[in-house]
Amino acid sequence: MAISFIRTLIIFSAIIIAMRLMGKRQLGELEPSELVVAVLISDITSHPLQNNNSPLLYGLIPVFTLLCCEILISGATVKSIKFREFMCGTPSIIIEKGKLNQHEMKKNRLTIDELTVELRKKGILDISTVRHAILETDGSLSILPYPSEAPVTPRQMDLNVDDNGYPVILISDGRILENNLRALGKNLGWLNKQLNSKGIKHAAQVFIMAIDQNNNIYFAPKENRK
C-alpha cells in the first residue's frame, strides 16, 4: 500500500512537470506530436503505477524521454518550415469560393456529414455562402463566409460601442481576491462599502463579485440552500 502511494506521488509529479513544461497548448488544441506524447504518457505511466514488481524507472525514463523529444520537436518546428510541414502537415482548403474540393475531402477522409455538422455549428446552412473553409492542422475547421454573408460589425455601421474592458473578479465563492483589488487601486474599505450598499455584511455571503473598467459591478450572493 505504502509503495503504491509513494509511486503514485512520484508519477503524478513527473506528469505535472512534463505537462507544465509542454505549455498550455497541451491542454487544448493539440498538434499531432503533442497528442501522441499526451496519449503515450498516460499509458506508459499507468503500468508502473499498477504493477509494484515493475521498477518505477520503467515509467520515469519514458516520460522524460518523451518530454525531451517533444521539446526538441517543438524547437525544430519553430525553426524550420519544412520540418513543421512534415510534423504538423499543412491546412487543406475544403471549400473555395462556395465550391467543395472533393479531392481534399477524400484526402483528409472528411465526410459531407462531418462538414455540414461543422458548418451548422458556425450557423451556416448554405455551402455556396462560404468563401473559404479550411481544415487546420489541429483538425478544426475554419470557415470564412463571403463578406456579403458575414455578420455586420459596429465599425461597418459607424456605431460607437462602449469598451467595458476585461472584468476582474474581486470575490470568488466568499473569498476576497486581494491581489485583484490592489491591482484596481481599490481597498477593503471600498469593497465593504460596496457590499453594504447591496445589503451584504460579509464577503463570505457573496458567490461572485466582478468589476469592469467602467466600474460596472456584477454581483451574485450565495444561495441559502438547506
Place this chain on the structure above:
Amino acid sequence: MKKEIIAGVFLLVILVACLINIYFISELTDEMIQLIEDAEKLASAESWETAAARIETALKLWTDKDGYTAVVLSHDDIDEATEALYELLSKINAQSIDDITGAAQIAITCFEHIATDEQISFSSVF
C-alpha cells in the same frame, strides 16, 4: 534555444545511463554465471564445502547489489534469480549430485535471461 539544448543533453544523459546500465548488468550476470559454473564443477568433484562457499559468495554479491538492481530490473526477475541461487545452495548442501546440474542450469538461465533482456537487440526491441 536554451530549452532545446537542455532537452538534447538530458536525452543524451538518459541514453548514456542506459548504456552504462547494460554494461554493468552484463558484468554482474557474467560474474554470477561464472560463480555458479565453478560451484557446479566443484560439486561434481564432490568438493561440497567449496561449492557451497561459491554460491554463498554469489548470493552475497547479488543481494549486495539489490539497491541498484531493484531500480533497474524487474522485481520478478530479481526474485526468480535469488530463489534459483538458494535452490542450488540447498541441493549442494544436500549433496544431491543429480539435482545440482538441473538447479545450476536454472540459475544460469535466470541470469542469462536478465542479461539478454537488457541488451539492445532486434528481438529485445520488438
